[in-house]
Amino acid sequence: MQKHVIIVAGGKGSRLGSILPKQFTGVCGKPVLIHTFDPFVRYSPELQFTLVLPEKYISVWERICREHSFNIRHRIVAGGPTRFHSVKNALKALPPSGLVAVHDGVRPVITPGLVSRVFHFAERFGTAIPVVPVRESVRLVDHALSTACPRNRVRIVQTPQCFRSEMLINAYNKNYREEFTDDATVVEAEGERLFLVDGEHSNIKISTDTDLLIAKALLQHGKTKADFDS
Amino acid sequence: MQKHVIIVAGGKGSRLGSILPKQFTGVCGKPVLIHTFDPFVRYSPELQFTLVLPEKYISVWERICREHSFNIRHRIVAGGPTRFHSVKNALKALPPSGLVAVHDGVRPVITPGLVSRVFHFAERFGTAIPVVPVRESVRLVDHALSTACPRNRVRIVQTPQCFRSEMLINAYNKNYREEFTDDATVVEAEGERLFLVDGEHSNIKISTDTDLLIAKALLQHGKTKADFDS
Numbered sequence: 001m002q003k004h005v006i007i008v009a010g011g012k013g014s015r016l017g018s019i020l021p022k023q024f025t026g027v028c029g030k031p032v033l034i035h036t037f038d039p040f041v042r043y044s045p046e047l048q049f050t051l052v053l054p055e056k057y058i059s060v061w062e063r064i065c066r067e068h069s070f071n072i073r074h075r076i077v078a079g080g081p082t083r084f085h086s087v088k089n090a091l092k093a094l095p096p097s098g099l100v101a102v103h104d105g106v107r108p109v110i111t112p113g114l115v116s117r118v119f120h121f122a123e124r125f126g127t128a129i130p131v132v133p134v135r136e137s138v139r140l141v142d143h144a145l146s147t148a149c150p151r152n153r154v155r156i157v158q159t160p161q162c163f164r165s166e167m168l169i170n171a172y173n174k175n176y177r178e179e180f181t182d183d184a185t186v187v188e189a190e191g192e193r194l195f196l197v198d199g200e201h202s203n204i205k206i207s208t209d210t211d212l213l214i215a216k217a218l219l220q221h222g223k224t225k226a227d228f229d230s
Numbered sequence: 231m232q233k234h235v236i237i238v239a240g241g242k243g244s245r246l247g248s249i250l251p252k253q254f255t256g257v258c259g260k261p262v263l264i265h266t267f268d269p270f271v272r273y274s275p276e277l278q279f280t281l282v283l284p285e286k287y288i289s290v291w292e293r294i295c296r297e298h299s300f301n302i303r304h305r306i307v308a309g310g311p312t313r314f315h316s317v318k319n320a321l322k323a324l325p326p327s328g329l330v331a332v333h334d335g336v337r338p339v340i341t342p343g344l345v346s347r348v349f350h351f352a353e354r355f356g357t358a359i360p361v362v363p364v365r366e367s368v369r370l371v372d373h374a375l376s377t378a379c380p381r382n383r384v385r386i387v388q389t390p391q392c393f394r395s396e397m398l399i400n401a402y403n404k405n406y407r408e409e410f411t412d413d414a415t416v417v418e419a420e421g422e423r424l425f426l427v428d429g430e431h432s433n434i435k436i437s438t439d440t441d442l443l444i445a446k447a448l449l450q451h452g453k454t455k456a457d458f459d460s
Binding site for chain 2: 134140148149150151157158182202207211218
């Protein structure tokens with residue numbers, strides 16, 4: 001079965017101490033985005049990649065690829081105003097067969113094991129959404145009030161989220177709504193059942209300088225010991 | 231106003247690759263627990279500390295203090311079977327006046343700014359509970375089903391949680407219930423209103439090897455730049 005990967009790096013924002021958007025920031029000698037490809041390629045060299053970038057940074061990325069001799073084949077697509085629009089753009093040229101995993105470009109710290117897991121379960125059940133439990137207490141706020149939420153019911157949702165390609169393409173064939181914070185919510189809006197799989201605690205999403213520091217520590221460690229704690 | 235700090239390190243568990251419970255694990259040349267005292271002492275040398283330890287590790291801790299010339303004055307109290315019982319034990323000898331902050335021993339990465347914030351707001355409003363928003367999507371599970379939860383309503387709860395001492399002592403004058411996952415839930419069960427304050431994303435709770443690696447990176451960085459990202 002053909003396996004596609006969409007890496008979404010359409011963000012133009014840089015909350016980090018850098019002029020470039022965070023997906024291009026260097027960590028352990030390479031831009032975040034090059035690290036992000038790595039566990040997918042280690043899982044299988046046969047994957048078909050689509051990378052979504054802000055239009056104005058496509059030439060920057062092409063220069064980065066040359067500088068780092070990064071030669072993994074991938075199709076480049078221009079992003080849209082939101083993540084939803086970016087994924088929708090990427091899906092336009094995708095064949096409606098096989099499986100597709102959608103992954104955030106700023107999540108470079110995942111293992112090939114996680115990639116394997118989402119493809120495996122999506123093939124069996126149609127969807128595979130990686131989640132992790134929270135170890136802290138959780139509250140739900142409503143204006144000035146808040147209420148405790150049983151933490152054993154709470155799951156933090158990660159990527160890569162994997163789907164049968166046809167299902168995801170159909171799901172994205174609608175207009176943007178604010179509650180579409182990930183692909184799972186878009187697919188769920190079609191009445192599809194989501195199959196949750198184990199994510200990885202080390203699978204952090206880089207937004208801030210602190211996150212970059214954490215990613216660096218995890219990537220350095222990962223060089224010697226990849227699947228140390230999922 | 232007198233200010234007390236209870237550091238709760240009653241856990242005997244070690245999911246880390248070490249024989250000692252995780253609060254004693256060395257990071258950046260010192261046990262986690264010594265790092266944990268540091269931001270409080272930097273906030274004010276006048277704080278009154280109570281440290282809750284598993285009874286069988288009290289002598290281990292005393293030896294650690296001698297080895298590391300750790301001479302911050304603190305009262306030691308034996309822990310109980312749960313965090314609730316540990317805090318309850320610590321409160322027994324506390325005067326019912328002033329403020330008390332309760333902090334997890336395995337949260338060594340906080341700033342003096344956070345300590346200041348919880349004391350400041352607890353003095354004004356009676357309670358101060360540090361929370362951070364989540365940046366990922368969130369789902370609530372119920373057996374095999376899950377539903378999306380609006381992430382802008384979700385807050386992850388941290389420590390130090392600060393209270394008027396009398397309020398916390400009264401709140402703990404009851405029996406343990408399973409939903410008491412932190413001090414806020416115990417106080418809330420008395421009908422008290424909780425005042426939420428900004429926590430810090432870097433305030434991680436060490437449970438696994440990955441967490442220890444992250445704590446190390448953050449503590450190393452903190453040596454040169456303390457309040458880099460809250």
